[in-house]
Amino acid sequence: MTDKKWAFEDLEPGLTIPFGEKTVSAEEIIAFARQFDAQPMHLDEEAGKASILGGLAASGWHSCAMFMRMLYDAFLIDSTSQGSPGITDARWKRPVIAGDTLSGQTTVLERRPLKSRPGIGLVTFRHLVTNQRGETVMEMENPIMFRMRATGAAA
Amino acid sequence: MTDKKWAFEDLEPGLTIPFGEKTVSAEEIIAFARQFDAQPMHLDEEAGKASILGGLAASGWHSCAMFMRMLYDAFLIDSTSQGSPGITDARWKRPVIAGDTLSGQTTVLERRPLKSRPGIGLVTFRHLVTNQRGETVMEMENPIMFRMRATGAAA
Numbered sequence: 001m002t003d004k005k006w007a008f009e010d011l012e013p014g015l016t017i018p019f020g021e022k023t024v025s026a027e028e029i030i031a032f033a034r035q036f037d038a039q040p041m042h043l044d045e046e047a048g049k050a051s052i053l054g055g056l057a058a059s060g061w062h063s064c065a066m067f068m069r070m071l072y073d074a075f076l077i078d079s080t081s082q083g084s085p086g087i088t089d090a091r092w093k094r095p096v097i098a099g100d101t102l103s104g105q106t107t108v109l110e111r112r113p114l115k116s117r118p119g120i121g122l123v124t125f126r127h128l129v130t131n132q133r134g135e136t137v138m139e140m141e142n143p144i145m146f147r148m149r150a151t152g153a154a155a
Numbered sequence: 156m157t158d159k160k161w162a163f164e165d166l167e168p169g170l171t172i173p174f175g176e177k178t179v180s181a182e183e184i185i186a187f188a189r190q191f192d193a194q195p196m197h198l199d200e201e202a203g204k205a206s207i208l209g210g211l212a213a214s215g216w217h218s219c220a221m222f223m224r225m226l227y228d229a230f231l232i233d234s235t236s237q238g239s240p241g242i243t244d245a246r247w248k249r250p251v252i253a254g255d256t257l258s259g260q261t262t263v264l265e266r267r268p269l270k271s272r273p274g275i276g277l278v279t280f281r282h283l284v285t286n287q288r289g290e291t292v293m294e295m296e297n298p299i300m301f302r303m304r305a306t307g308a309a310a
Contacts, residue, residue: 083247
């Protein structure tokens with residue numbers, strides 16, 4: 001049994017879960033870039049404007065990390081998640097520029113029990129991250145493992 | 156012209172560039188998790204040991220961010236990189252546990268000029284991240300845009 005709201009059984013194909021909003025500051029973009037991706041367009045306003053990104057732009061990996069926080073806050077926080085084996089085909093479709101407000105949603109595409117791990121199933125999601133103009137900035141497919149309600153201990 | 160070491164023309168298919176070593180501390184794993192992925196197995200030693208990851212394990216997105224730093228230090232720092240449109244098929248194959256030392260390499264798979272962006276070409280890499288036992292912890296394919304030497308301004 002589990003006291004979590006979201007277990008494998010609750011994540012039916014077609015289910016859509018919305019993300020909350022996240023406004024991205026220049027300071028956050030620069031702090032992430034200094035630590036992980038110090039390319040000029042992620043560190044400096046002028047270099048960003050001179051680049052094909054058109055402004056001080058978040059590292060794509062920073063966008064992924066911010067998306068992960070949105071996914072966590074939206075439902076993983078109260079789920080039986082056991083982690084993920086990877087990412088299928090993530091696309092950074094538009095730059096995330098300082099001052100942008102991100103939002104979006106995830107949709108369950110499919111799910112199946114894992115033969116190799118009794119009591120755990122794999123749920124594949126299509127994640128969509130949008131900006132304040134409703135434009136898609138990032139999309140990806142991503143399978144996540146969840147314990148089943150019937151057998152799941154609290155994760 | 157560019158004064159960078161690595162432009163589109165220099166990244167020939169088959170070229171392999173090694174990464175330096177990065178040892179991952181528990182403090183780093185917890186700090187990243189608090190900000191971006193607060194699942195118990197990324198925040199707490201005991202929860203990590205109780206999970207299928209087997210120990211205090213870095214968020215997969217933290218592994219991606221650390222890999223990005225290794226890629227940057229290995230050659231992007233002195234390149235005409237213009238950013239990337241996305242990630243193809245990234246796999247988190249083994250957990251990254253506190254105390255692990257990451258290393259690895261990237262290999263150029265293919266490259267082509269971009270018709271839509273004169274003077275810029277797309278180079279597809281296969282990135283491989285390994286641990287201190289030589290096990291693969293992460294692998295992915297990832298296209299990155301580079302200015303050409305012939306026409307490239309300093310990025």
